[in-house]
Amino acid sequence: MPSFSFVATANAVFSTGAKPIFVDILKENYTIDPTDLRKKITKKSKAVIPVHLYGNVAYINQISELAKKHNLHIIEDAAQSLGSTLRGKHTGTFTDIGCYSLYPAKVMTSGEGGFITTNSKKLREKLLMIRNHGMVTGYDTRVFGLNLRLPEISAAIAKIQIKKLPKFLYQRRKNAKIFSELISDISIKIPSERKNEKVNWYLYTIAIKNRNLVMKKLNKKGIGASAYYTMPIHKTPFYKTKIKLATTEWAASSVLSIPIHPKVTSKNLQFIAKNLRQAL
Structure with a gap:
C-alpha cells in the first residue's frame, strides 16, 4: 500500500494483525508505483491496496498483472474516488472489493460512514456478518464482527445525495x-x-x-x-x-x-x- 494516503488505510491493515508494507507513488498522479510495488512483494505478501488518491485512478492494469502473478488479493481504496472512471469502469469495481468513504468532505456524504462494493456473493455475505457482530439471524455469531452498520439516518442522507x-x-x-x-x-x-x-x-x-x-x-x-x-x-x-x-x-x-x-x-x-x- 502507498504511504502517501490517509492513515486509515494502514490502520485497517494493522487492525487485522497484518503488517502494512509501504510503497512509493508515481509523481504523475500520486498513486501507487507498480515498479516499486514489484520490488516490495515477498512470499509473505497477501494483498495489495491501491489508493485512488485525490480521485486519480491508480494504474490498475499493471497492479492486477502483478497481483495475478503472485496470487495476491486487491482491495481498492476508493474513499476519494467515487465517480472516477477508467474506460468507463468505476474505481472500486475493477477487483473483488472496493471501499468508499462518505465523510462530509467527500464528493457526496452521508454525514459519516461509507460503503463497500464487491462482485463476490460469498464475500458480501461475510461482510454483512462482520458489520453486525458476526450474526446472521440474531444471537448466532458465526465470525468475529463488530457494530459497523451505517445508521439509517445516514443511509437516508446518502440516498438523496447520490441522486445529486x-x-x-x-x-x-x-x-x-x-x-x-x-x-x-x-x-x-x-x-x-x-x-x-x-x-x-x-x-x-x-x-x-x-x-x-x-x-x-x-x-x-x-x-x-x-x-x-x-x-x-x-x-x-x-x-x-x-x-x-x-x-x-x-x-x-x-x-x-x-x-x-x-x-x-x-x-x-x-x-x-x-x-x-x-x-x-
Whole structure:
C-alpha cells in the first residue's frame, strides 16, 4: 500500500494483525508505483491496496498483472474516488472489493460512514456478518464482527445525495477545467487526466516549491488551500520506518490542494488564480 494516503488505510491493515508494507507513488498522479510495488512483494505478501488518491485512478492494469502473478488479493481504496472512471469502469469495481468513504468532505456524504462494493456473493455475505457482530439471524455469531452498520439516518442522507452526485461531479469537472485554463501559463505541476480516465476532481492538487509559504499567503486571503498529506504514514510515530520513499517525501512537501467544489464560483476561481500568481 502507498504511504502517501490517509492513515486509515494502514490502520485497517494493522487492525487485522497484518503488517502494512509501504510503497512509493508515481509523481504523475500520486498513486501507487507498480515498479516499486514489484520490488516490495515477498512470499509473505497477501494483498495489495491501491489508493485512488485525490480521485486519480491508480494504474490498475499493471497492479492486477502483478497481483495475478503472485496470487495476491486487491482491495481498492476508493474513499476519494467515487465517480472516477477508467474506460468507463468505476474505481472500486475493477477487483473483488472496493471501499468508499462518505465523510462530509467527500464528493457526496452521508454525514459519516461509507460503503463497500464487491462482485463476490460469498464475500458480501461475510461482510454483512462482520458489520453486525458476526450474526446472521440474531444471537448466532458465526465470525468475529463488530457494530459497523451505517445508521439509517445516514443511509437516508446518502440516498438523496447520490441522486445529486452527477451534478456535483459535473460542477467539479467544470471548475477544474476553468482553473486549469486560468493557470496554464504558470510553470507549476497541475493535475491532468490520462487517456480514457475521467477523474471526479475530489481534490485539485498542484505541486509547487515553497508550498508552505504559498499556502499561508492564500489562507490569509481567505482561500481554503490545504496540503494533504504533509506527514506520510511511514513517517508517523506509530508506523515510523527507515525506508526511503523519494517521490512520497517530495509530494509531502510540495502538494497543495485548491478548492474547486460545487460551491466555488467562476469569480472565486479567478480570485484564487490571481492570488496564486502573486504568491508564487
